Amino acid sequence: MSSQTPQGKESATPLGEAKSASNLLGIVCVIAAVFAFTTQDMGIKWLSGDYALHQIVLIRAFVAMTITLGILVPLEGGYRNLVTSRLPLHLARGLAIVVANMTFFTGLASLPIGEATALFFVAPLFITALSVLLLGEKVGLRRWVAVLIGLSGVIVMLRPGDEIFRAAALLPVAAAFAYATVQIITRKLGLGEKASTMAFYIQLTFIFVSTGFGLAAGDGRYASGGSPQLEFLLRAWVWPSAGDALIIFGIGVLNAVASYLISQAYRTSEAGLIAPFEYLAMPLALFWGVVMWGEWPDGVTWIGIALIGGAGLYVFYRETIRGALIARRRPMPRNR
Numbered sequence: 495m496s497s498q499t500p501q502g503k504e505s506a507t508p509l510g511e512a513k514s515a516s517n518l519l520g521i522v523c524v525i526a527a528v529f530a531f532t533t534q535d536m537g538i539k540w541l542s543g544d545y546a547l548h549q550i551v552l553i554r555a556f557v558a559m560t561i562t563l564g565i566l567v568p569l570e571g572g573y574r575n576l577v578t579s580r581l582p583l584h585l586a587r588g589l590a591i592v593v594a595n596m597t598f599f600t601g602l603a604s605l606p607i608g609e610a611t612a613l614f615f616v617a618p619l620f621i622t623a624l625s626v627l628l629l630g631e632k633v634g635l636r637r638w639v640a641v642l643i644g645l646s647g648v649i650v651m652l653r654p655g656d657e658i659f660r661a662a663a664l665l666p667v668a669a670a671f672a673y674a675t676v677q678i679i680t681r682k683l684g685l686g687e688k689a690s691t692m693a694f695y696i697q698l699t700f701i702f703v704s705t706g707f708g709l710a711a712g713d714g715r716y717a718s719g720g721s722p723q724l725e726f727l728l729r730a731w732v733w734p735s736a737g738d739a740l741i742i743f744g745i746g747v748l749n750a751v752a753s754y755l756i757s758q759a760y761r762t763s764e765a766g767l768i769a770p771f772e773y774l775a776m777p778l779a780l781f782w783g784v785v786m787w788g789e790w791p792d793g794v795t796w797i798g799i800a801l802i803g804g805a806g807l808y809v810f811y812r813e814t815i816r817g818a819l820i821a822r823r824r825p826m827p828r829n830r
Contacts, residue, residue, distance in 0.1 A: 520763025523755040524771045530752035532775050535599075535607060536782040537745045541738060542603040542722075546714075546729040548707035550742055551595065555700035557746025558753065562697055566690035566754050575688045578695075587679040587692070588699025594672035595700075596727075601665030603726040606789045611779035612798075613666035615648045620674030621769040628678055631764050640805045644773050647801025650794060662723055677769070680760040689758040696753055773802040 541550055567573055578584060602610050622641055625631045680692060711717075714730025734742060759768055777799050783789035791799075 516762045517764070517767055520759040520768045521771055523759035523762075524768050525774060527752040527755035527759065528772055528775045529778060530748045530755070532611070532778040532782060534745050534748040534752065535602065535611070535779065536786060537741050537748075538599055539602050539607055540786065541741060542599070542726050544732070544738070545734065546708075546712070546731055547596065547599055547603075547726050548704045549712070549731045550745070551599075551700055552704035552708060553742045554746040554749050555697045555704060557743055558750035559694070559697040559701065561747065561750035562690060562693050562754070566693060566750070567688075570688045570690045575691045576694055578687065578691060580687065583679055583682060584692070584695040585699065587676055588696050589703075590672050590675045590679065591696055592699055592703050594669045594676060597665045597672065598669035600723045600727050601662050601669070604662050604722040605666070606783055606787070608776070608780040608783040608789055608791065608795070609663075610666045611775055612648055613663055614670045614673070615773060615776060615802075616645070616667055617670035617673045617769075617772070620671055621677050624674055624678045625681070625764070625769075629681055636808075637767070640808045641770055643808075644770055644802045644805030647773075647798040647805070648776075650798035650801065653794065662721075665723070677756075677760050680757055687761070689754050689761055692757040692761070693750070693753045696757075697750075770805060773805070776802050 538547075538550060563573075567575065598610065598614060601613075605613075622633060622638075626633055708731060711728050712731045714728065717725055717728040717730060780789075780791050780795065780799070784791070
């Protein structure tokens, strides 16, 4: 019996190392994706007063699709990976992320970027709950506590009863639920699909939906000049200036990179583990709000940031500290 115990431990070690490396890779991908997404959000908000949302999204999707087909798909094994037997799931995921984007960006037209991002951060709670209910993932008590502490930081920043709870503020919340659905579908697809394949179908869905919007409302016939949200959604298409065209191109590049990274993260790691790291979008969004629009956060806001950041760091410590040294000595795994 004593001779079998060490063998059992040795046989289990590679599995533990692989899981640790996979989780660490997922966390790194999420952090990089969050930075790219928040920079993209800043760019879209900057353009929201002059261009139609579906025009920006269509150009962004074409740029992202070019990068996906030209770089990411060949990097992961070639175009044969685009042939899938799980097209309904891809389409459902694509439609969910279109809803998430459209509702969030429409709200962004009138909400400060930090406040909109704060409202959006009910998404990790949705993701954690859905990962347990739909995926059967196990979320330990300490991780639940850390997530709840992070969400309490969001509540502190929202300050219930304040002016932030106007009609437009419901849009980022709707986006959060749609986004949580996206990530749960991503987890199901990730067992057998490449991240580049998922990114391809996302951009394809954006192209079809944005083109449909453009054909139906691209001449501005439904724009009434009323609320900033409807104006952003229904404004007529106009030819962008050289500077704005460069910004839109950059938004497309950021979206391609971020979409790939976030897909890679959720296909290689547990949704409940890596979701809290998306909280890093909060201080990044506040940074852009300060730099671009002078939206300087007050003391209450900084308390919320501390709670959110502390919760995310604690989850990282709890879930990776035992495998961190091993993960640093080994290269991160290539895409499956």
